[in-house]
Amino acid sequence: MEKFEKLTVVGAGYVGLSTAVALALLGREVRVLDTNLARVEGLRRGEPPFYEPGLAESLAQAAPRLRYTTDPAEAYDGSGIAIVAVGTPPTPAGHADLRYLYQALETLARYRVPLAVIKSTVPVGTNREAQRILGPGVAVASNPEFLRQGQALSDTLYPDRILVGAEEGWVFGVLERLYRPLLEQSFEELPWLPRPKALREALAGGYRVPLVRTGLESAELAKYAANAFLATRISFINEIANVAEAVGADIEEVVRAIGLDPRIGPHFFKAGLGYGGSCFPKDTRALAYLAKRGGYDFKLLRAVIEVNQAQRYRLVEKAEAVLGRLNGQTIALLGLAFKPGTDDLREAPSLEIAEELLARGAHVRATDPKALEQARQLLDPRVQTFADPLEALEGADAVLLVTEWPEYRALDWAEAKRRLRRAVVLDGRNALDPQAMAALGYVYQGIGRGRKVSEAVL
Ligand code: UGA
Numbered sequence: 001m002e003k004f005e006k007l008t009v010v011g012a013g014y015v016g017l018s019t020a021v022a023l024a025l026l027g028r029e030v031r032v033l034d035t036n037l038a039r040v041e042g043l044r045r046g047e048p049p050f051y052e053p054g055l056a057e058s059l060a061q062a063a064p065r066l067r068y069t070t071d072p073a074e075a076y077d078g079s080g081i082a083i084v085a086v087g088t089p090p091t092p093a094g095h096a097d098l099r100y101l102y103q104a105l106e107t108l109a110r111y112r113v114p115l116a117v118i119k120s121t122v123p124v125g126t127n128r129e130a131q132r133i134l135g136p137g138v139a140v141a142s143n144p145e146f147l148r149q150g151q152a153l154s155d156t157l158y159p160d161r162i163l164v165g166a167e168e169g170w171v172f173g174v175l176e177r178l179y180r181p182l183l184e185q186s187f188e189e190l191p192w193l194p195r196p197k198a199l200r201e202a203l204a205g206g207y208r209v210p211l212v213r214t215g216l217e218s219a220e221l222a223k224y225a226a227n228a229f230l231a232t233r234i235s236f237i238n239e240i241a242n243v244a245e246a247v248g249a250d251i252e253e254v255v256r257a258i259g260l261d262p263r264i265g266p267h268f269f270k271a272g273l274g275y276g277g278s279c280f281p282k283d284t285r286a287l288a289y290l291a292k293r294g295g296y297d298f299k300l301l302r303a304v305i306e307v308n309q310a311q312r313y314r315l316v317e318k319a320e321a322v323l324g325r326l327n328g329q330t331i332a333l334l335g336l337a338f339k340p341g342t343d344d345l346r347e348a349p350s351l352e353i354a355e356e357l358l359a360r361g362a363h364v365r366a367t368d369p370k371a372l373e374q375a376r377q378l379l380d381p382r383v384q385t386f387a388d389p390l391e392a393l394e395g396a397d398a399v400l401l402v403t404e405w406p407e408y409r410a411l412d413w414a415e416a417k418r419r420l421r422r423a424v425v426l427d428g429r430n431a432l433d434p435q436a437m438a439a440l441g442y443v444y445q446g447i448g449r450g451r452k453v454s455e456a457v458l
Contacts (some may be wrong), residue, residue: 003114004080004174007031010104012039012049012068014278015119015145016085018156021055024062025157025190026181031067033075043068051343051370054153054193061190076111081178084108085119085145089278094285096123105133115174117141121223121283123290127165127216141166141175142216144223149277150341154193157182161210165219172213183209224290227283228301233268234275235307241271241448242314251448252430271448273353273402273428274311276338278346281308312349315400315428316356318445322424323397327361330421332396334389335403335429336368336375343370345378349428350402354383367392369407390419397422404429413440 009020012034020030034040039049046063048055059066069075076082086104088096101120108116116134118127121144131140142165147155159182164175181187185203189195199207214222241251251271259266275281284305291298320326338348345351350366357364364383368375372385379385386392389407393399393416401408409431417423423442425432430446437444 004178005029006079006081007178008033008075008079008082008113010034010075010082010084010108011086011100011120012036012043013085013087014050014052014149014152015147016083017043017049017055018052018147018152019083019085019119019145020066021058021062021153022156022182023178024065025058026187027065029065029067031069031075031079033069033072035070037070040068040070052152053150053341054190057192058153058190072107072111076108076113079111079113081115081117081174082108082113083117083119083143088120088122088282090282090285093289095289096121096282096286098122098126101126101130102133105130109134109138113138115139115141115171117143117175119143119145121145121227121279121286122220123286124217124220124224127220139166139168139171140216141171142219143175144219146223146226149344150339154196157187157190157193158185158196158199159209161212163212163214163219163222165214165216167216172211176211179211183211185209224283224287227280228287228304230268231275231280231284231308232300232304234270234280235304235311237269237271238274238311238447239307244448244450248450249448250450254448271430272311272404273315273349273447274308276347276349277344281305281347284308312352313356314447315402315426316353316360318426319357319362319398319400319424320360322426322443322445323422325361326357328363329361329397330363330365330395331357332393332399332420333364333366334392334399334401334408335405336366336379337371337403337405340403340405343368343374345371345374348403350375351378353400353402354379358382365392365394365396368403369405390416393419395419395421398424398426401425401427401429401431404431408432413437413442417441 007028008031009016010033012032020032024030042049046059084104086100091097116138118130127140127142144163162179164172166172244251255269258264288298288301323329336350338344354364358380366383367386367389376385425437425442425444427446434444434449
């Protein structure tokens with residue numbers, strides 16, 4: 001199997017770089033091809049292009065087996081497998097923009113790489129199109145990725161499953177060999193990325209990570225179905241949270257009660273400001289579009305998207321209700337990244353919230369432990385940004401907690417109260433303890449925390 005020894009990963013984003021680093025850590029020589037010269041040069045110096053836990057250490061450890069280039073001839077020379085993980089961003093109409101993928105495939109077609117593995121999230125049918133572009137001498141496998149940002153390397157090294165869609169039997173064999181160390185978890189865990197306890201225990205009982213073999217279309221659809229289902233859970237629990245507010249129930253108590261049913265489970269049931277990021281918003285829209293194009297109206301998914309959009313404005317509405325008006329008031333936003341553990345602002349609710357607050361005449365102050373630099377480029381210049389959260393709260397009439405960074409749970413809320421003009425905290429992620437906040441004298445509201453709203457008067 002000498003022929004499949006050399007590997008090329010195309011695209012040094014979250015998915016491509018995590019895959020390249022993981023395979024290099026497992027002992028493979030990997031060449032990484034990216035069209036972005038600044039990114040390639042940074043990687044050559046050992047600099048991670050984005051914040052991701054354990055990435056800097058892993059890049060350093062795997063450096064001898066990683067080569068970065070913008071030159072396809074160098075990247076593909078003698079390569080047996082091309083793992084394609086370029087971005088598929090959304091177009092304004094809601095479908096996936098496949099431009100970068102097709103460019104990458106057209107380049108790849110000029111080299112004699114026998115197996116193309118598509119990791120990018122792509123609409124159903126794209127792998128067949130890839131097959132057409134690459135021609136009969138090349139096999140195509142669909143190999144969607146399920147990693148989460150903020151845990152990208154850990155999810156890659158310790159996957160729940162590896163999904164491979166292909167047409168020819170030998171392709172499964174080649175990828176089974178490529179991923180064997182991951183399937184068998186036969187490698188030493190990294191000190192900075194420990195193996196999850198549940199996986200360790202399962203392995204002790206003889207468990208092996210499943211390799212799911214499917215056809216091309218099923219693998220493509222499975223990726224969208226996974227994200228659409230997870231998005232549905234979030235919109236569902238957010239609607240129950242909104243009902244909880246209307247009827248005086250507490251969403252955290254409801255989730256504890258229903259999550260114990262093994263058919264339901266407790267995961268992915270955090271009520272809040274809805275989902276953001278580079279995946280759920282894009283993939284839900286793309287699946288709805290894909291269904292529509294195929295003549296099917298995916299009503300449930302359309303509602304999931306609509307609920308998510310409305311959810312983003314819950315805190316703005318609450319702030320207006322508590323303060324009476326927003327015009328002329330100062331609002332502090334705690335957290336800008338779309339979720340904790342990342343500096344990514346793609347489809348972050350914070351951006352729309354800031355816009356809406358400005359539109360209603362408020363002054364906006366904002367902070368984030370990791371995303372501040374990127375945020376300064378995206379936010380309206382009227383939004384003032386601060387590295388120190390306490391400074392961001394200075395003189396504010398209300399605090400909106402938008403991203404549940406651990407730093408904000410650990411904040412000295414007694415000191416914060418001295419800095420604020422009015423002690424109002426609206427917690428968009430239910431990150432804080434309502435009783436503790438009430439005890440400190442705050443007017444506190446979470447999402448769906450019906451009776452656990454402190455009624456202290458302003
Ligand atoms: C998501 C999926 O979880 C991954 O499995 C998938 O591989 C990835 O998309 C992708 O398609 O590439 P990610 O976007 O990194 O990963 O982030 P998640 O941790 O899943 O969170 C997504 C959004 O949902 C965040 O805005 C988060 O705040 C929100 N969320 C998540 C909730 O509002 N409630 C929850 O209970 C969970």
